[in-house]
Amino acid sequence: MPILQVLPNVILTRIVFMPPFEMRFAQLLVSALASSSLWLKNCATDCRRRHMMRREWPRLGLQTIPLIRRLGLVCVVAIAPSVSSAEGDVKPGRKVAITFDDLPYAGAIGQGEGALPPNEVVALNTRIQKVLKRYAAPAIGFVVEQSAEKMGAQSRPLLKLWTVDDFTLGNHSYSHADTNKIDLASIEDEIVRGEVSIRPLMYDAGRPLRFMRFPMNHTGDSVAKRSGIQAILERLGYISAASTIDTSDYVFERAYGVALVRKDGHCAERIRRGYIEYSSMQIDYYTKLSQEVLGYAPPEIALLHLNRINADSMEDILKLYVDRGFQFVSLEEAQKDQAYLGELGFISRFGPMWGYRWARERGIKVNGKLEPEPPQWLSDYVANEVGRCQ
Ligand SMILES: [Zn+2]
Missing domain, CATH: 3.20.20.370 (Glycoside hydrolase/deacetylase)
Structure with a gap:
């Protein structure tokens, strides 16, 4: 990802800690940079490898992290939002x-x-x-x-x-x-x-x-x-x-x-x-x-x-x-x-x-509230003597 390597450190630092609006801007920026699906694939691969090696990143100050490792964090920012919104297909062969x-x-x-x-x-x-x-x-x-x-x-x-x-x-x-x-x-x-x-x-x-x-x-x-x-x-x-x-x-x-x-x-x-x-x-x-x-x-x-x-x-x-x-x-x-x-x-x-x-270890935010809950009528059925099952 050569184009990212020319981004100044200050921008990279801000991407990691920025508020939602700026975060969205950062996502658009990164998306624009990802002009091919191949780039994104490489990015995700890099993230994976680096986070496997350095799970303690989220606890470190960013100033102590060399540029190349911060690039791994940028990859994370790029993929994190899709956790809660993606409706991607499940691939065969899993x-x-x-x-x-x-x-x-x-x-x-x-x-x-x-x-x-x-x-x-x-x-x-x-x-x-x-x-x-x-x-x-x-x-x-x-x-x-x-x-x-x-x-x-x-x-x-x-x-x-x-x-x-x-x-x-x-x-x-x-x-x-x-x-x-x-x-x-x-x-x-x-x-x-x-x-x-x-x-x-x-x-x-x-x-x-x-x-x-x-x-x-x-x-x-x-x-x-x-x-x-x-x-x-x-x-x-x-x-x-x-x-x-x-x-x-x-x-x-x-x-x-x-x-x-x-x-x-x-x-x-x-x-x-x-x-x-x-x-x-x-x-x-x-x-x-x-x-x-x-x-x-x-x-x-x-x-x-x-x-x-x-x-x-x-x-x-x-x-x-x-x-x-x-x-x-x-x-x-x-x-x-x-x-x-x-x-x-x-x-x-x-x-x-x-x-x-895995998300926590990699510093990826996941909105667990989006996980479906078992239906309410189940507990109502258990609690009521004459239960109705919807
Ligand atoms: Zn058990």
């Missing part, structure tokens, strides 16, 4: 990994009211796996060891099913404890006790136990906590499992469960269809977010839970990806992409999808 949290079942297991008996938990898992196999979709199931304990003798043969074919297991902690609320020693304890069932099963299957997904995606709410967590993972041989597409399935599952208890078949189906519609919007939202923030389309990672609404919707969910030209890959394959390599620089007490984390 990849997605399907992941499930809270195995064996994301709910109470047992004989009590509202709990699912172990044999029904087995049926739920096998129904999901059957559809995944039909679509040749590899999947990983993240196990909460305490839930496996509660399930009793049937948990082991069930989890074993997740160690064959294109299925694999990951660790989701012992008790689904929130890492924000416990110290590093307790976090390590949660990880180690979370291996009781899955470590021997994976060993017997001749497969490495590689992935740890923290409950609520809480990966460290302070620099010390995040670094400590990273050190524990490295010591125990784990990779932190990422996720890029959240479809709030647990919100729909709650309403779905209420409809099933009420024996309200009409609303159960309405909720299920609402879930598919919302998933469709979320897939589009998050894939555009990833693409705009990174400047390319990384393999996506869908975060689902092992629950009833997914068991009853698996085919529809997978079709959403197939219709968009996605190819299903394993989590391991997805996380080989450069976007997932290296230490997580993101610090927050929340557990957002990786698109938001």
Whole structure:
């Protein structure tokens, strides 16, 4: 980008910190400079490479950053606004990994009211796996060891099913404890006790136990906590499992469960269809977010839970990806992409999808309010004794 190299430093400095009107002017300026799509492509590539190398930029004073690195920031300014407004096409040939949290079942297991008996938990898992196999979709199931304990003798043969074919297991902690609320020693304890069932099963299957997904995606709410967590993972041989597409399935599952208890078949189906519609919007939202923030389309990672609404919707969910030209890959394959390599620089007490984390690390502003919300009628349906499902 030779033409940018002649811009005075003062202009570049102002571009980064300017108010909205001037920002718009800067965008027009940069757009004008980008007289060919090739230039923009090169720009995005440069941004990516430089930000991979220097995630700490946003915390540095601009005066300390050489001109060539500031040019990387200009690239960011140029692509950032389109995050919230672009309606770009999803390209064919993209990849997605399907992941499930809270195995064996994301709910109470047992004989009590509202709990699912172990044999029904087995049926739920096998129904999901059957559809995944039909679509040749590899999947990983993240196990909460305490839930496996509660399930009793049937948990082991069930989890074993997740160690064959294109299925694999990951660790989701012992008790689904929130890492924000416990110290590093307790976090390590949660990880180690979370291996009781899955470590021997994976060993017997001749497969490495590689992935740890923290409950609520809480990966460290302070620099010390995040670094400590990273050190524990490295010591125990784990990779932190990422996720890029959240479809709030647990919100729909709650309403779905209420409809099933009420024996309200009409609303159960309405909720299920609402879930598919919302998933469709979320897939589009998050894939555009990833693409705009990174400047390319990384393999996506869908975060689902092992629950009833997914068991009853698996085919529809997978079709959403197939219709968009996605190819299903394993989590391991997805996380080989450069976007997932290296230490997580993101610090927050929340557990957002990786698109938001990448944006934050790169100093790209994203208006999260533009993310679609699950429909209001869902919670109304749950709250009202005689619920209406729109
Ligand atoms: Zn979970």
